[in-house]
Amino acid sequence: MPITRPHVALTSALLSATAVAGALTAAPAQAVTGSPAASGGYAFTARIDIDNGARACSGALVDTEWIVTAGSCFVDNPASGTTPPVGKPAKPVTATIGRTDLTTTSGEVRNIVELVPRNDRDLVLARLSRPVTTVTPVKVSSTVPAAGEQLTVTGYGRTKTEWAPLKLHSGTFGAGATQTTTTQMTGQSDAAVCAGDTGGPALRPSGSTYELVSVNSRSWQGGCFGQDTAETRTDAENSRVDDLGDWVQTIVSKARVSDFNCDGIEDIAVADPKATVGGDAGAGLIRIVYGGGKGTAEINQDLDWVPGGAEADDWFGESMDSVDYNQDGCTDIVVGTPSEDLATATDAGMADILYGARNGVGTGTLKDTHFEQGQGTGVLGASTPESGDRLGQALAAGTTAAGEPFAVIGIPGESLGTIAKAGDALYVHGSGATVVGISQDSTGVPGTAEPNDAFGGVVEADGNHIAIAASNDAIGTKAGAGTVIVFDHKLNAEGKPTPLFGLDQDLDTVAGAAEDGDRFGSSLAMVPYRPTSSSPATDSVLAVGSPGEDLDIDGAAKADAGNVITFRVTAAGSYSQITEIDSGTASDDVTGTAEAGDRFGQRLTAVNTSPRTVGSAATLKLAVGIPGEAIGTTAKAGAITTFSLLGSPGANDHWIESGDASGIPGTPTANAQLGASLHFTTTGLYVGMPYGPGTYGAVHSLPMTNVTAGGTDAAITTFQPGSGGLPAAGAYFGYNAR
Known part of the structure; x- marks a missing residue:
């Protein structure tokens, strides 16, 4: 059966797209030659834009972070195969979900940053840059479509009269024979799968909603705009999903791994903070081993894109974490250099986000976001680096449950006014890397800032909460007993994480008792x-x-x-x-x-x-x-x-x-x-x-x-x-x- 081509946007590419439409070779989508969907109906249907309008497809939101669509949407020549490479798409891709009328601003727009294809059929799971929280995902069916069963197909592709419609359309199709990985369908009442509908969902009513049975793969496109009027066939071949429930659940449930070159293969970054760089002992470096035998790389402060310069005893990499901070599908490295001297301030410290890219860390347009006291705006720009601050001694990075990237940077040697080494921490969040400071002098934070507490000497966080330790904190008269403060990522009136409670061993709800030198935390x-x-x-x-x-x-x-x-x-x-x-x-x-x-x-x-x-x-x-x-x-x-x-x-x-x-x-x-x-x-x-x-x-x-x-x-x-x-x-x- 011929394969549909992706829809091509209204650009200079229109003429060539029209010329090849009759060739019917695999691709992406936009809408079914049926009726416009009711406002807000089938909101889980996604419009997928590939390469800034060069091509388009449809898909279905099956998880807050994942869309299922056709693999052929992401290959240049579907006739040679419909399985795209694993990892970040080769070209920029966006998905619009919940905007059934494209003239409005409803719904949410996300980048697609990772592809996980099936090798046995024209189907791929596509990960979004951050969760979609305003649209309910469609459930994946576990039941094979019965012959003659009436299914609803939705998409944003061509209609009978429109090349690039601005509304989601739907049509009714009758299920035909089912094979191991595919199922046949026939459009009812002249409904057809058109160019731009590739990857769109075929749906079965399920109570008050729908469940996903299959996705559009190939069609004869009878009656579609731009097709030969002699072509009347409305048969289509879809890729089954009813047998893939466990596979979908495994993929969407899996936590992220470090993937600095975004090829879908796990990489590893290893710090050697005492390594010699350019003759400077203890300058420190990070070595990266790219998975799949794709080589190694060294990152140090003598590289022109890494702030600072390699100096003896900087200990670059003494602390380290990883996160896809700019949410482009490539893991980034958060690195601390707490022993960095700034002018006459010894061990003042600095931290950086070093960005991953398709060819490895530091090879993309965005290379680094730098954190140093006395530079930038806000709390950092207003502060002064001092000896022994040790900014970056502790790091924690991740993504909140709402999908916002963050980093926590400890400054355990920071003095608060006249309180020497009371300690502080920076909370970095959002695409603009907004920075706020947190200390035991902040509103609502349990405990009292005291000399040598070293608040921020140890930090940890997940998508829900943040923990910051002052392991040298005295509890009563017990020196160095230690305390831990827990925060919510939700920001308070000061724009800082909301403090929830403190933990120490003098509490009845915590085992043991606070003693000298316990170093709790x-x-x-x-x-x-x-x-x-x-x-x-x-x-x-x-x-x-x-x-x-x-x-x-x-x-x-x-x-x-x-x-x-x-x-x-x-x-x-x-x-x-x-x-x-x-x-x-x-x-x-x-x-x-x-x-x-x-x-x-x-x-x-x-x-x-x-x-x-x-x-x-x-x-x-x-x-x-x-x-x-x-x-x-x-x-x-x-x-x-x-x-x-x-x-x-x-x-x-x-x-x-x-x-x-x-x-x-x-x-x-x-x-x-x-x-x-x-x-x-x-x-x-x-x-x-x-x-x-x-x-x-x-x-x-x-x-x-x-x-x-x-x-x-x-x-x-x-x-x-x-x-x-x-x-x-x-x-x-x-x-x-x-």
């Missing part, structure tokens, strides 16, 4: 959590590490054994403790035994592998670093324990040390401090070993099954200077990995 991890009573993941699970916690184990005091406490934070802003976790005794059900100097919880990382589904022990995971752990007589060899964030700690724990079945090579080595560098992704656990035993450091990527209780151990991937295209140079490679 020295590490944080937070993930979104969907309770059974909620549709989206409105809540969070927060883990707080206290590596200085002293424990009584079988009647013996164990100084700095360390522990972790987990909390549920609700959408309403309340909290409840879930559990307290430590290595315990040799006879309990948690692997290991708490010993003096273990510093259990010095590093934490967590992940929700399926944030759209109801949270479970299987999907919410926590990894705890124990860098002071002695393995036998090998001091500070370090270890890692993984847990579920839900349920009893011992029910799902898994112990990891060098040389065991989990896959970290070698044997326990003194002062290797395994567990000092950890980062969970949705595919596994990055374990950095900057302190050896390798000469330059290493990062080991452990598959999720290797770090899950009862999992089957699989081969790991190691990133190490001197192999895999990485130069044999460095000092603390693996200090951070994202």
